[in-house]
Amino acid sequence: MGTEVTHRRRVSATLPDFPWDTLAEVKAKAAAHPGGLVDLSVGTPVDPVDPLIRAALSSVAEVPGYPTTHGTPELRAQAVAALARRFGITGVAEAAVLPVIGTKELIAGLPRLLGLGAADLVVIPEVAYPTYEVGGLLAGTRILRADGLTRLGPEKPALIYLNSPSNPTGKVLGVEHLRKVVSFARERGVIVASDECYLGLAWDEPAVSILDPRVCDGDHTGLLAVHSLSKTSNLASYRAGFVTGDPELVAELLEVRKHSGMMVPFPIQAAMSAALADDEHESVQRERYRARREVLRSALLGAGFRIDHSEAGLYLWSTRDEPCRDTLAWLAGRGILAAPGDFYGPAGARHVRIALTATDERIAAAAGRL
Secondary structure (H helix, E strand, O other), rough: HHHHHHHHOHHHHHHHOOOHHHHHHHHHHHOOOOOEEOOOOOOOOOOOOOOHHHHHHHHOOOOOOOOOOOOHHHHHHHHHHHHHHHHHHOOOOOHHHEEEEHHHHHHHHHHOOOOOOOOOEEEOOOOOHHHHHHHHHHHHOEEEOOOOOHOOOOOOEEEEEEEOOOOOOOOOOOOOHHHHHHHHHHHHHHHEEEEEEOOOOEEEEEEEOOOOOOHOOOOOOOOEEEEEEOOOOOHHHHHOOEEEEEHHHHHHHHHHHHOOOOOOOOHHHHHHHHHOOOHHHHHHHHHHHOOOOOOOOHHHOOOOEEEEEEOOOOOEEOOOOOOOHHHHHHHHHOEEEOHHHHHOOEEEEOOOOOOOOOOOOHHHHHHOOO
């Protein structure tokens, strides 16, 4: 029996090494700095969850029953209202909002939830959040890295991932670029999944959703927009996100997720409703990141780095025009840990991703060392 298990196909064998596991040595070097480690490698929030959200969470802690996969009517209504109020996204049906257990889970599972397989092509950005590739690998699809439609030639992809503002580069795709993608997708019957987790963190250029009327003319057919509350609401530990867009696609995802038991816990749904209803806490957090960005940006430029893109998001896409692992070692010698650009694909091999997600004190320490 043990031998049979050993010789079965291991899913993990189809996946790349988990990127963060490769940083142990350089992290130890950075941690040995006399002033302690400044970890700017992971975009995880460090600021507290707003009391309003915590109160909503605890207010329903006594409810014992199962939550619904589709989410409460209040949550879906608050999501629709927040999208319109914050980003000018109109025409979203409340039924077309589906809460998810953190958007990484959705992205990793989306090709399989959509029934894609070996015959299908999934297109991901050339420099991309690793989970887009992982989702294709888990479903056994073909994968192509491409930032422009001309790279696709006569191909008819099944799914195109967009990410604007980008993780890791902070690049923002403009209205005309997004319109071209939507037009291409409709001509060939392609689904577009737009990861918009950083949409509320635009600095130098405005960022727009794939569902913005200027992009899709109010027609959400074939389009999915993925949103997270991890960033400006500090809810990474809550695993709180949602997907919306094409009502038929969302209904299909809902049906499969109901069978799979993929439900967001009820207290988390209450917390999400409160976070979506309140813009003040989000504005406060955004300004924290803006201030940290200015401190780090000035320090990096002063230390001889070049910062590319980074018009939005939680990262500074930085380079010393050398292999990224050399830059990583240089930073570690100053007690600073960053993420190497090769995590995100071959095109990132000469950059590092430097996160804004550290306390003001640690950001100031990094700036001083630089």
